[in-house]
Every structure is written in structure tokens, then in C-alpha cells.
Amino acid sequence: MKITHADLDALNRRFEGSPPRAILRFVHEVFGERAAILSSMQRAGTALCHLADRAGLDLDVLFVDTGVLHAETLATRDTLAATHPHLRVHTLQPEHGFLEQTRREGLLYITKEGQERCCELRKSAPLLAARGKYDVLIGALRRDEGGARAGVKPFALDVEMNALRAHPFASFTREELDAYITEHPDVVVNPLHLMGFPTIGCFPCTTPVLPDEPERAGRWRHLASVAYCGINPTDRGAPGEEVVLDDRYAAALLG
Numbered sequence: 395m396k397i398t399h400a401d402l403d404a405l406n407r408r409f410e411g412s413p414p415r416a417i418l419r420f421v422h423e424v425f426g427e428r429a430a431i432l433s434s435m436q437r438a439g440t441a442l443c444h445l446a447d448r449a450g451l452d453l454d455v456l457f458v459d460t461g462v463l464h465a466e467t468l469a470t471r472d473t474l475a476a477t478h479p480h481l482r483v484h485t486l487q488p489e490h491g492f493l494e495q496t497r498r499e500g501l502l503y504i505t506k507e508g509q510e511r512c513c514e515l516r517k518s519a520p521l522l523a524a525r526g527k528y529d530v531l532i533g534a535l536r537r538d539e540g541g542a543r544a545g546v547k548p549f550a551l552d553v554e555m556n557a558l559r560a561h562p563f564a565s566f567t568r569e570e571l572d573a574y575i576t577e578h579p580d581v582v583v584n585p586l587h588l589m590g591f592p593t594i595g596c597f598p599c600t601t602p603v604l605p606d607e608p609e610r611a612g613r614w615r616h617l618a619s620v621a622y623c624g625i626n627p628t629d630r631g632a633p634g635e636e637v638v639l640d641d642r643y644a645a646a647l648l649g
């Protein structure tokens with residue numbers, strides 16, 4: 395069956411403002427093993443993993459290791475994998491190491507065009523290689539992050555992956571996320587957050603942020619006007635027209 399943006403309207407109305415756990419449970423019930431969490435091991439993503447695991451939801455977690463991540467981020471992945479028994483963490487990697495990529499194409503991340511190519515090769519392509527394995531990817535995007543995420547809804551299309559995107563935290567506020575992490579000390583929190591990094595990406599393109607700067611000011615600080623890597627369709631502003639999923643989902647998704 396084909397699913398368009400308009401087809402998701404009723405589903406989004408139904409789940410708008412729902413507790414994140416309710417959205418996660420629905421996704422798990424409908425999609426089973428065809429659902430996966432996509433996490434870069436930042437605090438919202440690890441909180442989402444905690445929520446899923448403690449709710450007893452068996453899910454794959456996809457983590458893209460670009461080869462130029464901080465050691466703290468890799469350690470966060472390892473700790474999460476070891477302490478969340480219901481989750482199966484899968485690390486996706488680019489075809490070439492960063493040095494081999496640089497030998498072939500030059501030092502990409504230092505220009506805007508190069509950054510797009512580098513993020514495509516090191517972030518988007520490894521995920522795209524999993525196309526066909528999942529019918530929904532679950533992310534931790536929140537509307538109150540603002541920017542391209544200001545309009546994020548519980549469900550969206552990912553045309554490139556031919557899958558849905560689920561955003562259980564769509565209406566979760568910063569305060570609610572903080573409270574969840576405070577109330578659950580066993581949420582694995584990437585230590586970089588305590589070292590001046592409100593958001594975290596690859597080390598060549600991530601710096602600490604001053605107290606009076608926006609949260610994402612440390613991402614691609616060396617490049618004007620780059621705000622996102624593009625692994626999330628919401629951030630690309632390129633939602634596409636439709637995805638094609640198995641008919642067995644029709645009743646649950648379209649009612």
C-alpha cells in the first residue's frame with residue numbers, strides 16, 4: 395500500500411501529545427522486528443532507548459559510527475548495549491575509513507559542499523545500506539528543539555528508506571526530557587554533555603558551546619549556514635511524496 399503525508403494526518407492527530415511510551419508501544423506492536431531506533435547516542439536518544447528497554451520492547455538500535463566520533467560516544471554505545479537487555483545495538487559504518495576517504499576525495503568537511511558529501515558518505519549511506527530491513531525508524535527529534543524540527547510530528551515519511559519515521563518525543567519538552575533523565579539515573583548519558591557539548595556529532599565538526607549560544611552553535615561552527623547532517627528527512631526539509639509498505643499495516647496505520 396502507498397502512504398502519503400495526507401494519509402498520516404489521522405494517525406498524527408491520534409498520537410499528538412501522547413506519552414512517548416504509548417507511541418513506542420504502538421510502533422512495536424504494529425511493526426515488531428521491522429522497527430528500529432536510530433540513535434547517535436546523545437541524551438534524547440539514550441533516554442528513548444531507556445524508555446523502550448524498561449517498557450520491555452525488543453527493538454534493534456541503529457548507530458552510525460562515522461569513524462570520527464569521540465571516544466565518549468563509542469563508550470556510551472557500549473554501556474547502553476550492555477545495560478539494556480531488550481535492545482540489540484547494531485553499528486553501521488561507511489564503506490571507507492576517514493583517512494581512505496580523504497585520500498580519495500580530499501578533506502571534505504572543511505567546505506560546505508564537501509560537508510554535504512562527507513555526511514552523505516559517512517552518515518546517510520551506511521543507513522541507506524539498511525534500506526528494506528525496516529519499515530519504521532524511531533528517532534528522538536523534539537519540536538521544541540526549534541529550527542527544522544519545529545514542526546516535527548509523531549509520524550512522518552522517509553522516502554529514501556521507504557519507511558516511516560516515528561518521533562515519540564515530538565511533543566516532549568526540554569523540561570520533560572530533563573525530568574525523565576533525572577528520575578531515571580540509569581539512563582546512559584554521553585559524558586560529553588557534561589563537558590560543554592549540548593549536541594554531539596563527529597569530532598572534526600563539533601565544538602563546545604558557550605552558555606549564551608544556541609544549543610546547536612557547536613555543530614559545523616567552521617561552516618556558515620550548516621545546521622544538520624541530513625540523516626533525518628525532517629532536517630533536510632525534503633519529505634518526498636510517498637512510501638510503499640506491506641498491506642498488513644493498513645488497518646493499524648490508516649484505520
Ligand code: SF4
Nearest residue numbers: 503512513516596599
Ligand atoms: S559531521 Fe563532519 S566529519 Fe562527520 S560526516 Fe559530516 S562532514 Fe564528515
